[in-house]
Amino acid sequence: MADRNQTAYAQPGLVRYYAQLQRLQPAEQGIWAKLQDRRPTMAMLDLGIGGGRTTQHFWPQVRQYVGIDYSADMIAACRSRFGADGPTLAVMDARDLSAFADDSFDLIWFSYNGLDYVSHADRLQILREVHRVGKPGAYFVFSSHNLQAMARLFDYRQHLSLNPITTYVDVAMWGLLRWFNRGLSIADLAQADHRILRDESHNFGLETYYIRPAAQLEQLAFGFCDVEVYPWTQTQPVAASDDPALAEALWLYYGCTLAKGHTLSESVLKE
Ligand SMILES: C[S@@+](CC[C@H](N)C(=O)[O-])C[C@H]1O[C@@H](n2cnc3c(N)ncnc32)[C@H](O)[C@@H]1O
Incomplete structure (x- = not known):
């Protein structure tokens, strides 16, 4: 699945599409604002950066920034967007972050549902890698398609x-x-x-993982705590698990804190 989606993300039309995106989504704006005081001290890893939509907002405001994507064409588009004096960028697969030592980052971000383009087993591998390279207490933000909607x-x-x-x-x-x-x-x-x-984005061309919010919380329970859930259209998290927005928003942002010293639970390891 990841290989087929990776091929799709190398198509010139998709690269052009992601390279022209500019704005943070409302949920991203809310989370980014919440981190305002911590940003200048943070080492940030931005996963699946596509054409650099998030890079342009995040890179100038954190202490250290690394952006990766497994599509060489997306990284090439970012390099031409930001120029020679731009941020640190690398062609790298989020399933294998072995280039980074344990406990390297204060903030890890996987925007716009990038986590949804790998299989279930690979998704768990990415969560394990994020957990490994994040420092204790690091903040992890990602979005994922909402099966409930x-x-x-x-x-x-x-x-x-x-x-x-x-x-x-x-x-x-x-x-x-x-x-x-x-x-x-x-x-x-x-x-x-x-x-x-397969949903309508990019003409049904991508295989996309959808998950119920309750199942997503369970998937994170092995090593992430204080999870807040934001419908992508809102700058504030939902206050309760029966908020109607959870049944309507097609994707949700999850913001959580990395807790170390936990072992993977059986439910997370099961395929
Ligand atoms: C929906 S696009 C979002 C791009 C960008 N984050 C944005 O918000 O505009 C998803 C991106 O994630 C990347 N991606 C998907 N799976 C990945 C993986 N396993 N490792 C690295 N990048 C991945 C794709 O190449 C694509 O650029």
Whole structure:
């Protein structure tokens, strides 16, 4: 799965798309603002930087910045965007951060669902690597697609409205969604913790991991604490697990603190 997505992320159209993105998403803005006082002292690792959207905001404001992506074409686009005096960048796979020593970073960020383009086993490997290279007490931020919201979108009734044109377009997209995910049913999504599916981004061209928020919290429990969950559209985290935004936002940001001295639990290691 990671290899197929890696090939997709080398396509010139995708590289051009990510290289022109500028703004932080609302949840990223909220989290970044919260870290304001700590930023000047932080060594930061930015994973899956794509065309450098986050780099332009983060790099000038932290003590030390390293940005990586497993797509050489994305890193080349960043190098031409930021020039010779730009930040430290490397072609590197987040599944293997062996270039970095244990306890190296104060802040690790994996934006815009980059974690969702590897298999379940590889995702757990990335979380282990993040845990290893982060210092005790480091802050880890990432976003991930929300299976709770996608399960609703599988139901055609969610796409009906009083506007016939909107309904026509939405039902057509729903038909494509169901076609590209023929092996998956509403009942399956309703009970699953996580699933790989193809969504409309980049014309259904990527295999994408979706996870329920409760399952994501469980996945982090081996070594991360004080997890806050932000719908991507909000600058503030949700206050309760029954917040309706958790069922609607197609992706969620998770901000958490790295706790060391824990061992991986059985539930995290199971495939
Ligand atoms: C959806 S794009 C987001 C790009 C950028 N972070 C942004 O927010 O604009 C995901 C990026 O993650 C990268 N990526 C996915 N899996 C990766 C991995 N295992 N190691 C490093 N980069 C990865 C892809 O190459 C792609 O550039």
